[in-house]
Structures are given as C-alpha cells and as structure tokens.
Amino acid sequence: MKTSKMGRTYARALITLVVAAAMVAGCSTTMVKPSGPTAARSKLTQLQSDPRLASRAPVAMKDAEVAVASAELPQRDAELAAHLNYIADRKVDTARELAETRYAEDQRLALRQQRDNVRLAARTREADAAISQAAAAQAEGASQKASADAARDDASLARSDAQQAHRDADQARDDASVAKAATANAEEQSAELLRQLDTLQAKMTDRGLVVTLGDVLFASGRAELRSSTNSHLDKLVAFLGKYPERSVTIEGHTDSVGSSQYNQDLSLRRANAVGAYLTSQGVVPGRIRTLGKGEAEPVAGNDSADGRQQNRRVEVIIGNQAVAQR
C-alpha cells in the first residue's frame, strides 16, 4: 500500500514536470529569432555599403529591405519563417543583380563617350595629317608643274621625232616592198637558173657547178670543136650571159691512150678551144680560166672503150657564189 501511494505521487510530479517543460519549450520556440534572416541581412548590408551599387536600384533595394525586415520578425510557424527567409534572400540577390545592371548601364554611357572621344581624336589626327599632306602636295605640285613644262617641251620634240620616225617608217616600208619584189625576182631567176642547169646536166660539187661536155665535141686527136655540138655549148653561153658575175673554169681531160705529155697538151688545147668559143659568143675573157689536166683525173677505168670515152671530156666549172646563196 505504501509503495503504491508513493508511486502515484511520483507519477503526478512527473506529469507536472513534463507539462511545464513543454510549456517552456513552446515559449522558447516563439521567442527565438529564425537563424536564416541574418544571412540575408548581412548580404543586404554588404550591398548597401558598396559605393558602386548602393544607390543604383532603389526600388529593388527597398523591396529587399522590407523582405529582410519581415523575415527578422519572430514567427511561431517555422514553415512561414523559412518561407520569409527564402523570399528575403532572393529579393536581396535580385536587388544586387539589378544594381549591377544599372551600374553597367551607367558605365556604358562613359564607355560610349570614351569611344566618341577616341574617334574624334583619330579624325582630328587624320585631318591634321591630311592638311600637312595637302601642303606637301601643293609644294610637290609646283615642282611637278615645272617638270610638266619641261615634259611638254620634250613632248613636242618627241612629236616631231615621231613624225620623222613615221616618215622613216614609210620609207622603210617602201624599201621593204622593193626588197620584197627584188627577192621575188631573185627567186624566179634562181628557179630559171636551176631549170637551165638541169638541161646542161650540171652537177653541184665543192668547186661549183660542173658541166661535163663529152668527147663528142672533138674528133679523135683533134682540138677543133665539131659544129654539131654547138647547141649544147650555146645553152652554156646563154646561162653565163644571164649571170655575168660568175667565173668560169674550163678543164680538159683525156684517156690514157698516148703519152701523158701529149694528152696534157691535147687537153689544154681542147679547153682553150671551148674558151675561145665562149669568148666568141660574148663571154668576157677575164672570167674564163683554162686548164689542161691530161690523163691525171679519170672518172672511169681506161681498160674499156666505154671507160675511156667517159674519161675524154671537157668540164666547165661555174663559180657557185650566187647558187650557193640559195
């Protein structure tokens, strides 16, 4: 019985204590400021003490101030306290960003002003440079005028030179056409020459054009020209008459029949006979040279009648300078 009475007293005391503690706790929660707003407050204070930003966004700044103040009020409801704290924090951040924006915008004016100043300075400098350039150009212009006058004199000289040159050119053109005609003529003549030489069966050698007159010109052992062969010689005369500048060498050749001394003598006499005929037909004697070669330069073997006939001959060598030009 005694223990149960004591236990009941203990229980009653305990209940009283718990209730009291609960009441004290309840009081303490309502009286304690939320810990959050101090952070928002310190951010706001920092913002307000920044000389760059403090006066930039007054409306947002006022909003932030109000939100922080209401978050600082003691709240019974923890959820409401957290909410007000959140709002205060964002309002302060917003105020800072807007102040930064205003600051940048104010700076921008200064930057634009600066840019305009720089541009103005650049233009001023350019203008100064242009003025000095103009002065230099003017001076240069004066000297250029002097040289231009000189140039004009030169030009008139040059013009008369040019006219002279023009006349010279005309003259040259005329000369050229004359030369061209002469060339055409020369070409024609050369062609003609070749045609005639062809009929004479001339051969081009190192010594010149060689026209070989066979032994039909002379009777055996004689040095008189047969009259029947004159037509062949006449072609040669005509050719030499057309080209009076060419020298003529006449060589007599024989076969090996008879003594060499005799053959030498005979060959010279035959060459002289041809030369005499050419002279009689109008060829200037000074162009003609006659030689007796005898049997020394055969063109075929002397062991056959045919060979000996080929060796008995007179060669007329026409100087080749005009032909060589072609």
Added chain:
Amino acid sequence: MNLPITAFSPTRLRWPIGLGVIMAIGACASTPPAPTAALQAAQQAITVAERTDAGHYAPAELGEARSKLAAANAAVGGSHMVAAEHLAEQSQAEAELASAKTSAVKATAVNAELTQGNSTLVEEMDRSAGEKK
C-alpha cells in the same frame, strides 16, 4: 422527478450547438480559397524571364522558379493552400531573380565589348599615327 425534464430544456442544448458551429467554421478555415493571384503573378514573372532569354543566362534560377510553380499547383490540388501560396511567392521571387541576373549578364557583356572596341580603336589610332611618322 422534475430533474430529467429540466435536463432536456433549451438552455441545456446550447453547448452542443455552439460546438457544432465552431467545428463548422474550423472546417471552413482549414480549406481557404486557392492563391490564384500569387500563382498568376509567378506565371507572369516566369514568362517575363523567359522572354529576356533567362533560359540561357540564368538557367538555374529559371528552372527553380518553374519547379516551385509546379509544386504550388500540386499543393493546390492537395488543398494545401498556405503552402501553395508560399511556393507561388517563392517561384515569383526566383523568376524575378532570373530576369535580374539575365539583364546584369547582358549589360556586363555589352560593356566588355565596348571596352574591347575602345582599346582596339586606340591601338589602331596609335598604329596609324606611327605609320604616318
């Protein structure tokens, strides 16, 4: 035997009726109307932020504002009107921060460009002046 009769008199009935009225009022107070104005204000602030391209310059803040507004609408659906109003107000504050941040970033970028342009101009001028000399 008068006692039972007096026990059921009208004066005896006042207590239960009063209790019922208080309970009815209490029930009404626990479901206040939806915070339509706050929700609209939040939506408006988000729209403004989106228009200034906050999605690019302040994506975190804009995202937070959107999710707060979604939470607020959810709270309205669950009849937690006080929480809905708080969330809506937080959403609006977040969206306004996003807009402010966007304008700050843009303004700073413009200034940086201007500064750069000015120094380039000065350099050019110095160079061209150097060439002329």
